[in-house]
Amino acid sequence: MAQGARGGDEQVTLAVTVLAGSVLALCGVVWFGGTLGVAVAGGGWRPPPFRLSTFFEIVSVGPSTAWPRSPAAAVVGTVAVTLVLAAIVVLVVRRFQGRGPHRNGLAGRKELAALLPKEAAAKARQLRPSLRDVTEVEPDDRGNLLGDLDPGGPELRSSYEDVELDLMAPRAGKSTGIAIPRVLRARGAVLLTSNKSDVYSVTRAAREQAGTVWTFDPQGIAHTPRLMWWDMLAECVTIENSRRMAGHFVASVNDDSAKKDFWISAAQNTLTALFLAASRSRSSVTDLLGWLADPADRAPIDLLKEVGLPAMAEQLQGTVLGAVETRDGIYETARQCVSCLLDPEIAAWVTPDPGLPRFDPHQHVLGNDTLYLLSKDGGGSAAGIIAGLADSTMRAGVVAAERMGGRLDPPMTAVLDEAANVCRISDLPDLYSHLGSRGINVVTLLQSYRQGSRVWGEAGMDALWSAATIKLLGAGLDDADFVEKVSKLVGQHDVKTYSTSRSRDGSSRSMSYRQEAIMPADKIRALPKGTALLLATGVRPALIRLRPWYKEPDAGPISAQAKAEVQAITERAAQKWHEQAPDMV
Template identity: 75%
Template sequence: MSGGTAAKGRMYGGELMPWAIVLVAGGFLVLFGGVWLGGTLGAAVTGSGWHPPAFGLASFGALLTEGPDALWPGASTTGVTAGIVVVFGVVVTLVVLTVRKAVSYLAQPKGLARQRDLAALAPDGIAARARELRPSLKGRTELHPDETGNLLGDLAPKGPELRSSFEDVELDLMAPRAGKSTGIAVPRVLRAQGAVLLTSNKSDVYAVTRAERARKGRVWTFDPQGIAHAPREMWWNILADCHTIEGARRLAGHFVASVNDDQSKKDFWISAAQNTLTALFLAAARGRASVLDLLTWLADPADRTPVDLLRDVNMVAMAEQLQGTVRGAVETRDGIYETARQCVACLLDPEIVAWVTPDPHLPEFRPHEHVLGKDTLYLLSKDGGGSAAGVIAGLADATMRAGVVAAERMGGRLDPPMTAVLDEAANVCRISDLPDLYSHFGSRGINVVTLLQSYRQGSRVWGEAGMDALWSAATIKLLGAGLDDADFVEKISKLVGNSDIRTPSVTRSKEGVSRSYSYRLDPVLPADRIRALPKGTALLLATGVRPALIRLRPWYLEPGAAAISAAAKAETAAITERATRSWTGPASPAPTEAASRWQRSAVTLNKPTP
């Protein structure tokens, strides 16, 4: 050993020696104190009375050389021993609990919200908030947790569980297979207290939740493209809300949004097509025509029927506008009508149009009745070409707006609240003004949960400004695993904030050792850590509190999962059987009147434009 190393060793030894003496003395004190207290208690309990020996080294030495009789003469040796064991057992238990609590405290990421910060989302706080929001809960002392709010997950690492209130609206960003379905969509549907609306492009959530929701109310499955191969057991009047210009324009906007990626970049043809569709939807609704009639009008711009229908119901200005489009330059008119045809192209599929055509043999789905009960509406559609996204968005929008109307009639808020889970909202449920309506839905007791794969995916649909508005309106945001947008993740890291990192510096000199500390600001969660969040965890951003790290609660780990899993397997088997039958090509039934009319309109659609 060199002289410098030996000097450093002696220096360190000199610094640690006082601490070693304190630790040894403290250990002996605890050891003898436990023996002294335990032995005295044991002797007293066994009938020898409270006669504690002197608390000193002499007593400890006598105990080691002569045994317990030297300190507690006449007492039962068994009682004294038992008292000592009990005291040390209690001490060890307290130490273990303290250490575990300290480890749990230290394991929490520095700078993130802790339990006391999230008191409003914890069980007691969320129960108090539920009583304020739901008049039906007032006066009840015991509440089921699902009656108080929507389960978000458990605060990492040890809880408690956190819930959002019934006036919160939620935006969740997670990569595929990061737990959106198992940890968010399925639990929201299973635990919902009122009516449910779910949109999806897959049958997984439908298969898991259908049987359970059927126990609570009626299940409506709108599956025009055979995602779950569900038989058509309902129809929806797509023109029901088109008796007003606002309703007709909203429906036209849903079809336009299904083919236009960015609502902030509408060109002339898209805007003109929306105006034309608005007029045609309004004419069909006011004139008691059908969607098939509307397709015929689109195929032949020279058809004066919609103009005449609008005039007949005193919609003169709208009739003049439509007539002006028809009488315009042929190239412009044909371009507008062709764009409009492309927007509603999904209605050329007879399998899709049958779901929105009146059928006297099937029940009609009525949104205004649905929102008042505990029924469930599944809206399933494919992505890409041939998608029924415009129809899905129209029905979802009509249902949520019906919830707003019902809430206003109830005094301002639905009770029980309605749950709307918009899974794959950017693909199958493009409601163009969803960002503007988001906070309004929350104030009406409509809990909307929008699930996206990334921030950029939402920007492609609603534009940068629209996605910023949706982000700002969401009072609860969950960011899960696999977010690969570097710019967005860097912004989230800045939102989480920085923490002070203390760095010690030790200076040694002939005069002794001196310590100093410097401080720097480091991100609480750097961008790489946010991007690498483990599957099943999420960063919670709630209004008014610091960000928190939570663990999602997948449905298959909850009580009762075995029964739900068995029902899901049975439903999946039924879906597979229906899919197999559809591929084998069952005998085609005689064409219905609606199908015949569709064939005629399809032939008309291919006629040359005059």
């Protein structure tokens, strides 16, 4: 028999079965409820015959045909009550069914117990000494809100030792459903990177009530005036720190940090030596740029020798005295890596200014302050500086956690939005393995798996994926190979298959099972906006609904503050435009 014909027969059979079952259930409720109503009214237990003609008479004539000499009101009222009770029973049954494995093969409440409110509160007490004597742990103290289990809830929260990787296409809810809620709900210090002002404009006023807001905006994303500075060179006092800082600038111009050619590697070595010389001698960014402009300048070599680093000085001298073509190629590559510092408006943010407060990462991680790191992407961006400051702040959190006995309390929240564009920390996959255990909750937001592979290489992105204990996969993932792999990770489940065969002697129907993907690749790609596939360590995948900030009960005041902030940004942008182009007004 043709497959299409078999499928049509199965659908007809199923429809007839559902209809017959529904009619039978309704008749049973009417039969039982009417008989019970008569008994309650004092007429005794006198059930009518349970046959189809009885119910036709009840519908056409009324309940008096089945229960003569009984009050119609008592019969109808009891039937109504019985229908309500039956509906309640159905809802309760469905509720308890949701506690087990989800009917489509995804995780249910029981399997996600570790992310539910009660277990999350218990976990928070274990991780945070300040909560051990608290009778009722506030929701946002329990962990990070991920969303609501689909369908019907409850809310799910990861612990503060989890580290998270979220992959979603543009306009799929990364900012409204993840970045903004995390910043608004954070209990400790906050760090946010972004190439847009949307998260900043919504959260700044609320975070100002929690502590000091530091806005590092060297390229005018939010057009904020410079009210702070960060001593970038002071972070380069050791060889390790200098190499890390040089690596951030190199990564900002290198598409794949896992693949460094000769010029990139040599430029990083040269920048390491120059950063170290400038830091130890308390030289300025201007001095650093001068050394790069003139490879024959011996000042950095002499300074390295004076501070007791002869090996580093000899290495730099070897580069300077090498073949002219090689030396010039290395220095030109290094100049390209730090070209953003040629812009005096950008350089001012990392140059000491006695008239403004200095941002100190080691103080920041101990309180409830907020650091916004805003930068454009593409050529000439300040991404190297942004990555350096973000890295310094997170490593300062590690140092503070060690002094506290192992973990920050309250925990620090680091939301690395647009990490592949403005915060290319080359060893971020390695940092993930222990940041969570230090009470530093990191959330990295990417547009796709391929975007991360382009920055950290295939091996690096695989390491980041493996190190993340929480992964959210949202709408618009178009990488066919990646989505197919995710489908395999979600797994398969048994599906009943019915087949009908016909012969001269009649027809017979049989049932069998076959394996089918729980979520085929096309369904993962077509996830609706606002939903995400949750992959948590040790738990079957689950489907959740994100909780956008504008749908929360306190969205009204926040929305008003956001509108005021957007208006202020617009006015600052217009003023800056008038100042830069007075002849065009």
